[in-house]
Amino acid sequence: MMTSGTFRSALGPRPMRVLALFVIPLALWSCSLLRIRHTTDYSYPAVRSLAPIQDRLQAADAASPNVLLTDLGQVSTTGFEAPFWRIVYRPFQPGLKRVLVIAGVNGNGAAGVECALGLVRELAAPPGPATLYDADILPLANPWGWVHGVDASPKGVDIEWDFANFESHESRIIRRFLREKRYDLVIDLREDLEATGFYIWQYGLDSIAASERIVGDLRAQGYPIEADIRRLLFKPRDGIIAAPMWGLTLMGLVDQLTLSGYIRQNTSTIVYSVVTPTVLPLAERIAMQRIAVATLISEYLITPGPLPPARPGS
Numbered sequence: 001m002m003t004s005g006t007f008r009s010a011l012g013p014r015p016m017r018v019l020a021l022f023v024i025p026l027a028l029w030s031c032s033l034l035r036i037r038h039t040t041d042y043s044y045p046a047v048r049s050l051a052p053i054q055d056r057l058q059a060a061d062a063a064s065p066n067v068l069l070t071d072l073g074q075v076s077t078t079g080f081e082a083p084f085w086r087i088v089y090r091p092f093q094p095g096l097k098r099v100l101v102i103a104g105v106n107g108n109g110a111a112g113v114e115c116a117l118g119l120v121r122e123l124a125a126p127p128g129p130a131t132l133y134d135a136d137i138l139p140l141a142n143p144w145g146w147v148h149g150v151d152a153s154p155k156g157v158d159i160e161w162d163f164a165n166f167e168s169h170e171s172r173i174i175r176r177f178l179r180e181k182r183y184d185l186v187i188d189l190r191e192d193l194e195a196t197g198f199y200i201w202q203y204g205l206d207s208i209a210a211s212e213r214i215v216g217d218l219r220a221q222g223y224p225i226e227a228d229i230r231r232l233l234f235k236p237r238d239g240i241i242a243a244p245m246w247g248l249t250l251m252g253l254v255d256q257l258t259l260s261g262y263i264r265q266n267t268s269t270i271v272y273s274v275v276t277p278t279v280l281p282l283a284e285r286i287a288m289q290r291i292a293v294a295t296l297i298s299e300y301l302i303t304p305g306p307l308p309p310a311r312p313g314s
Contacts, residue, residue, distance in 0.1 A: 044148040050082055053140060056117050057085060060124040066091050067124050072177050075143050075169060077154045082143035084173050087120050089135040091127040097184040097301045098134045100268070101293070105160045105170075105190065105259055107145015107152070111276050111285035112189030115293060116140075118286070133301040136183075142170055151193075160190070163262035164255040174259070183268040185300040188260045189289055190275045197224035198288050199236040201273035203264040204245040210299045211272075214292045215239040223288055226277070270300055 061069040068090075071083035101119060103112035116139040123131055140146055144154050152158050157168040166172050192199075198218055200211050215238060219225050225239035234241050248261040257265075264271040274292040276285040 044150055044154075046147050047149040048147050050140075050143060050147060053085075053113070053117065057087065057120065057139065060087070060120045064124040064126075066127060067120065072138075072173050075173070077144060077169075080144055080147070080154070082147070084141070084143065084170070085139055086177070087123075087135075087137040087139060089120075089123045089131075089137065091132055091134070093127075093132060096132060096134045097303075098136070098182070099185045099187065099297065099301055100136045100138075100181075100183045100263075101187045101189065102138045102141055102174075102259065103189040104138075104140040104142050104146055105188070107142040107147075108149050109151070109189075109191030109278070110282055111191055111278075111289055112274075113140055113146065114282070114286045115189055115289040118290060119293065130298070130302065132303075133297065138174070138177075141174065160259055161256060163259050164252050164257040171259075175262075178263065178267050181267055184270065185296060186260070186263050186268045186271045187293055187296055188263075188271070188273040189293075190273055191278050191285065192275050193278050195226050195275065195277035196279060197226035197239065197277055198292075199226040199239045199241060199275050200292060201234075201241045201243060201260060201275065203243045203248065203260060203271045205242065205270065208240055208242055210296060211240045211242075213299075214295045217291055217295065218288055221291075223284065224277070224280070226275075272296055 057069045060067045066089055068088040070086050070088060072086050073084050075082050075084050101116055103109075103116035116137055119135075120137060120139065123135065125131075142151075142153070142159055145151060145159075148154075153168040153170060155168070157171075159168050159170045162168050162171040163175070166175060198215070200214060202208065202211055215225055218239075226236045227238065228235065234243055234247065243261075245264075248257065248265055251257050251261055252265075258273075260271050260273045272292075274289050276288050278285070
């Protein structure tokens with residue numbers, strides 16, 4: 001007799017699990033065939049300059065002994081060369097937790113870059129209770145794409161999805177940087193051309209409480225939340241995609257591992273991708289990302305201080 005709510009094959013549960021191991025990778029492989037790959041074209045016109053970003057990063061470095069601007073190397077291609085910037089934030093206190101924030105992997109996603117730059121500016125102020133953590137920030141992980149308004153590398157590689165094959169110079173720089181590093185929290189700031197509302201990815205976590213708080217705060221402030229998007233697997237449910245670890249394993253098997261998936265497997269047990277829809281005004285997208293970042297930092301990095309002493313007679 002079959003118990004209510006349980007599906008079983010006439011062949012038993014084991015054959016169904018075996019079948020799933022073949023069917024799901026096949027579906028993912030089919031999706032990989034549909035990936036858009038840009039043709040190599042160095043004639044893309046420049047639509048932005050890196051100079052304003054460099055000025056803001058250098059200003060933060062000069063304003064605070066806790067902020068250091070450095071780089072992980074140079075991104076070079078025909079007629080183009082730029083540093084792969086890294087901001088190091090250290091309040092010089094023992095026992096602090098560590099966060100990694102990455103933005104700008106998709107070169108045409110401006111909100112994440114602006115959100116990261118805003119965080120850098122805040123960290124350049126004297127450290128306070130809300131900033132007592134160590135941070136590494138990669139504010140622009142695709143400099144060429146940013147300058148040219150293209151969401152891929154100049155050779156057509158979608159950097160966000162290049163963490164199984166590492167075909168792009170940018171993904172190899174990030175892989176080298178992440179070797180032997182560990183973080184208590186990683187936040188990937190992204191944008192979506194097809195979405196109409198905010199959504200957030202979390203990877204291999206048992207609880208969705210933090211994601212629910214973010215979605216609830218944004219909804220209360222009138223921001224749209226993504227309920228459905230054209231995707232075969234891992235669709236948002238009320239603005240949240242809770243990706244299981246087995247899904248990351250399968251994505252890697254079909255060479256479709258994302259930046260966040262790679263980090264979840266190798267660098268941190270707590271990884272989120274914050275995604276805003278490009279159809280909304282830039283100011284609204286930045287505001288949504290800032291709310292999400294502040295909530296995640298408060299949830300995972302900030303240790304509550306000691307309670308104040310009780311008043312006499314209280």
